[in-house]
Amino acid sequence: MSNQGALPEEPGQSSPRGALLDILTSSQRAVAELEALQFSVFAGALQHALSGSDGTAGDSAMRVRELAAEIGAAMRLPDRTVERLLGEATDLIERFPATFDAMQTGRITRQHVRVIVDAGGRLDDDARAEYESRLVEIAAVETAGRLRRVARGTAERLQPQSLDERHAMAAEQRGVFVTDLDDGMACLTAVRPATLAHGVHDRLSAMGRAVKAADPDDCRTLSQVRADLLCDLALTAVPAGHDELSVLSEIKAEVSIVVPVLTLLDQSTDAALLDGAQPVDPATARALAGAAPGWTRILTHPIAATPLAVDRYRPSKHQRRLLRALDERCRFPGCGYLARHCDLDHHHDAALGGATSTDNLSHLCRRHHMLKHHSRWTVVKQGDGVVVWTSPTKRQYPDRHYPETRGHGVRFEPPSAGGSPPPGVRAPDGKPPPAPF
Ligand SMILES: [Zn+2]
Structure with missing residues (x-):
């Protein structure tokens, strides 16, 4: 190919590539400006929630959680992430004003901001002002990667603390x-x-x-x-270094795994699922199943994969196990806490006549259990198992399951005290499954 038809290289409005670069750089500036706008809204909202001036009840920690849960549900972000963003936005605006200003005017990107804040977070006020003014200049002309090296070097030079002190703080992050x-x-x-x-x-x-x-x-x-x-x-x-009470050695690793029946019988190579999410190869699944001291049989709907029934040789725990199989995780939208680490909550309080039935019970992690009881969030469970949350501003957010995250088959669980010996695994009896819920 000759150079004929190649894009002209000289800058100027008439050049197509120049126009393209103008669009890219101006949209990059606009993105930074909009993200700065989000940060100032986050910081403002946090301040309102902390002061209680937005009408929220409860202590300040619960007011912040209520706010984070509402923003998270609206933006499809986990509320723990939102809580962190609220803190980061406030930290940026209060402690790095020059950096925030550069972002607000589109001169530096969010990636640059992150580098500056991460490396300079432990500097005292005077050192931080000097650090910031130097770094913002460089951020305007360098990539975030190059900026990081300069930022670390500059922060190290201005660091008021000794390495010992810094190591002690860093060790907290282990x-x-x-x-x-x-x-x-x-x-x-x-x-x-x-x-x-x-x-x-x-x-x-x-x-x-x-x-x-x-x-x-x-x-x-x-x-x-x-x-x-x-x-x-x-x-x-x-764990020799910690076992003063001889209790740690009693704690065994705990995972639950769902194995398709046909895989168990070596007639299929469908993957098993670890904790409802991570695929496990069939050979490993069969080995784990052989070693499992107890098991729960879960009959799942062949298409929707919704658990239809659970049997276990301890009927008193039947309901608990069915709910665990149904919920799999905390039922607050976006929360991933596994059901076995959660509390069982009566949506309609048992003390006020709420039934102890699967229609009225769901797993909630401690955080979202507290949110339900101590903030203005409310929750109802629909007949189809969907849990609908209503936020303080009356917006509704359903929490539902998707068939792709459910395993089909037999779930092997760690032994419970006094559990029954493992019965033999039998093939499905060929009867049609019951109608779905
Ligand atoms: Zn949760």
Whole structure:
């Protein structure tokens, strides 16, 4: 191809590419301006809720939760995320005024703002003002990635605290997190002081090398052996450093898994579902099923996958188990807390004549249980299992399930005290399923 027909490169309004760049940069500025507008609304709303001037009852924490739940339902965001955004917006506007101003006038993007706030969060007022004025200038001409390096360096230089103090604060952020991956895998991350993290890795490496030296036929890579050893240790060892009361060793890992009956019988390769969400390969599912000390049979609708009935050799717990199977998670819109970590709530209070029936009971996590009882949010359960929430401003938000997130088949659960021995698994008897709810 010759250069004929190529876009002219000189700047100017007559150039098509110039016009395109104008549109992109001006829309980028407009997005930043609108996001700044959202931030100021978030901060204003938080201030109103904290002062009680918006008519909200209850203590300040509950007023903030009520507000976050209402914004979250309207914007389709989890209310915990909204609560964090309310705090971040207020922090930005109150502590980083020059940065907020640059965002408000479209000079820097939200990504730049995040870098500036993250790296400068622990600076004192004087240092922060100097840091901000330097960083905003650079943010106007650099990518967020390059800005991050400058931001860290500048913050380090202006840092009033010693490394010891900062390490102590950073250590407060330690934790263990699980992130689901594709193909039945998940990533386990532990955030610990660098010395301990490297120490764990080093010990796993030494053990891994010893394992491989002892068995030359072991074809696993060292990295694979490390991962296998880590799980062996975490799942089976006693936590010696903490076990003063000898109770920790009694706590076993708890997961629930739904296995399609035909997969269990080795007649299908349909995936099992871990906690109603993460697919598990059939071989693993069959192995877990074989080791499960108790089980609950859940008959699911073949198309909608709605649990239709549950049987278990402890009828007194029948209702609880059916509800757990039905709800799977907290029934506040957008909440993902698993039902087994939730409270069972009577929508219509039992003390006021509300029935203890599946129509009147739902799982709510502690946070949303509190919200229901201590704020102006109200809830009713419809006959089809949909739970409808009404916000303080009288907007309605349904919480419903989708067939894609339900497993079909037999759910294996951890043993409960005094549970029955596992009965044999039988094939479906061929009778048609009962009509759906
Ligand atoms: Zn919840």
